[in-house]
Amino acid sequence: MADHLLIxxxxxxxxxxxxxRPELRKTKSLR
Structure with missing residues (x-):
């Protein structure tokens, strides 16, 4: 369980x- 939580x-x-990152680029291009 701990391993899964760490992953x-x-x-x-x-x-x-x-x-x-892509969303920020899209918002910047729209603005």
């Missing part, structure tokens, strides 16, 4: 960053 703790932020 998720590292994977989720990576997904968030990868997902936010």
């Amino acid at each position: 998720n703790a590292e994977a989720i932020p990576a997904k968030m960053h990868s997902g936010l």
Whole structure:
């Protein structure tokens, strides 16, 4: 269980960053 939590703790932020970067670029281009 602890291993899965550690993996998720590292994977989720990576997904968030990868997902936010394109969105930020889109919002900047729209503005």
